[in-house]
Amino acid sequence: MEPLRIVAIGGGTGLSSVLHGLKRYAKEPREVEITAIATVTDDGGSSGRLRREFDVLPPGDIRNCMVALSEDDALLSRLFQYRFSDGRGLKGHSFGNLFLTALTNLTGDFVGAVKQSSEVLASLGRIYPSTAANVVLEAELENGRIVKGETRIGKSRSPIRQIRIRPKGCKPLPEALAAIQEADLITLGPGSLFTSVIPNVLVKGIPEAIRRSRALKAYFVNLMSQPGETTGFRASDHVAAIHRHAGMPLLDIAVVNTRPISPRQRRKYAAEQARPVINDIDRLAEMELQVMATDLLSEGATVRHDRRATAEVAMELARRGRTARRRVPILARAE
Numbered sequence: 352m353e354p355l356r357i358v359a360i361g362g363g364t365g366l367s368s369v370l371h372g373l374k375r376y377a378k379e380p381r382e383v384e385i386t387a388i389a390t391v392t393d394d395g396g397s398s399g400r401l402r403r404e405f406d407v408l409p410p411g412d413i414r415n416c417m418v419a420l421s422e423d424d425a426l427l428s429r430l431f432q433y434r435f436s437d438g439r440g441l442k443g444h445s446f447g448n449l450f451l452t453a454l455t456n457l458t459g460d461f462v463g464a465v466k467q468s469s470e471v472l473a474s475l476g477r478i479y480p481s482t483a484a485n486v487v488l489e490a491e492l493e494n495g496r497i498v499k500g501e502t503r504i505g506k507s508r509s510p511i512r513q514i515r516i517r518p519k520g521c522k523p524l525p526e527a528l529a530a531i532q533e534a535d536l537i538t539l540g541p542g543s544l545f546t547s548v549i550p551n552v553l554v555k556g557i558p559e560a561i562r563r564s565r566a567l568k569a570y571f572v573n574l575m576s577q578p579g580e581t582t583g584f585r586a587s588d589h590v591a592a593i594h595r596h597a598g599m600p601l602l603d604i605a606v607v608n609t610r611p612i613s614p615r616q617r618r619k620y621a622a623e624q625a626r627p628v629i630n631d632i633d634r635l636a637e638m639e640l641q642v643m644a645t646d647l648l649s650e651g652a653t654v655r656h657d658r659r660a661t662a663e664v665a666m667e668l669a670r671r672g673r674t675a676r677r678r679v680p681i682l683a684r685a686e
Contacts, residue, residue: 354384355669358534358566360481360551362390362412365542368655369571370419370476372662377475378422383666385476386530387416388523388557390550392488392516395502397434397444401452408461408480412547414447417465420474427472462524477530481551484521488550490514501546508579514545514596516553523554531557534566535672538665539602541571541656544589545580549596558597567672569604571661574612574647574654575625582624587634605640606664607632608647608656616654627654643668 354377359369366389376383389412394402398409414431421428431447447468454464465478488501492509504511531537540548552558561568570593572586581589586605594600607630617627632642645664649657 354381355536355666355673356384356386356530356534356566357665357669358386358388358530358537359665360388360537360539360548361542362393362547362550363542364415365540365547365571365573365656366412367415367419368541368658369538369661369665370416372658372660373665374420374422374475376662376666377420383669385420386527386534387420387476387478388481388527388530388551389413389416389478390547391480391482392486392501392546392550394487394500395505397448399502400444401448402485405452405456406485407452407455408483408485410448410451411445413465413478413480414445414451416478417469417472417474418447420469420472420476420478422473422475431472477526479524479527479530481527481557482521482523482554484518486516486518486521486550488514488546489517490545505543505546505580510582511545511580514549514553516550520555523557523560528556528560531560531564531566534564536665536669537561537564537566537568539568539570539593540589541573541661543577543580544573544584544592549593552593552597552601558599558601561597561601562599567604567668567675568602569606569643569665569668570602571606571647571656571664572608572630573628574608574656575620576628578624581628583626585629585631585634587631587638589628590635590638590640600639602640604643604668605635606643606645606647606668609644610646610648612648612654616652619652620654 391408393409398411418428433446435441455461490498490504491513494509612627649655
């Protein structure tokens with residue numbers, strides 16, 4: 352059989368976590384063909400500095416995707432993630448970011464540089480930025496303020512009314528649209544709702560392509576709220592925000608965690624006023640979404656999606672998407 356086709360859309364550590372979990376299915380005998388579509392709105396840290404100084408797309412999220420999909424988890428991956436701890440002009444930069452920037456300047460093509468860098472790392476999948484345009488994220492807050500830049504938006508503590516990207520009419524890559532069209536499963540999240548997930552559906556043509564695709568469309572609901580961005584958000588509020596910004600309903604399935612977050616983990620996040628996301632399944636059903644509920648929580652003090660469990664869910668949904676290529680009612684995951 353042809354490998355299943357999964358398109359994972361997002362950014363930050365959430366997207367790279369999904370890709371890392373799926374990677375084992377992309378090895379021989381290959382069960383899945385992976386395409387990552389990553390947001391390019393980062394303006395902080397090493398990525399922000401390189402973006403301002405060299406007029407390139409921010410390489411950080413793309414680099415994390417390449418490393419997550421790298422067949423070699425050893426030296427090369429560690430090299431691309433190596434971050435300089437000192438050195439004038441070098442402190443804070445990661446080697447992978449510098450490598451991508453240098454290759455972009457040599458070739459004049461960021462997308463081509465990503466492809467060639469992925470080959471160096473033997474990445475088990477394709478990686479595309481959501482747009483090749485140099486876009487800036489802009490948020491309108493509930494208090495009426497307009498905040499520009501992903502970093503400043505992430506630090507804001509006022510609820511977000513709306514998020515936008517500038518320039519408004521930026522377009523996606525044809526290769527990304529083709530992957531969406533051919534997918535068996537399209538995933539969004541987990542990850543920062545307004546700065547990692549939603550920016551992708553603000554790119555002109557991407558929500559329309561997702562809507563037209565016969566793939567199943569699944570959203571991996573975040574485990575914890577983010578102060579300011581999603582304070583008080585339930586699972587349905589996340590979905591509603593995605594649909595509102597996309598301008599149309601996109602999702603078929605909400606994937607939610609069933610394992611309770613421990614009191615110790617809650618205390619760790621309480622100081623930041625982060626709370627577990629409430630999975631209001633009845634409201635999701637009213638929104639005509641099916642729910643897949645299973646244990647997705649990783650071990651440890653930090654609240655994160657377990658890579659292996661997330662990948663297993665994605666593979667199960669992709670198989671169903673391959674079989675049906677239509678909306679499939681999924682009430683719970685078979686154990």
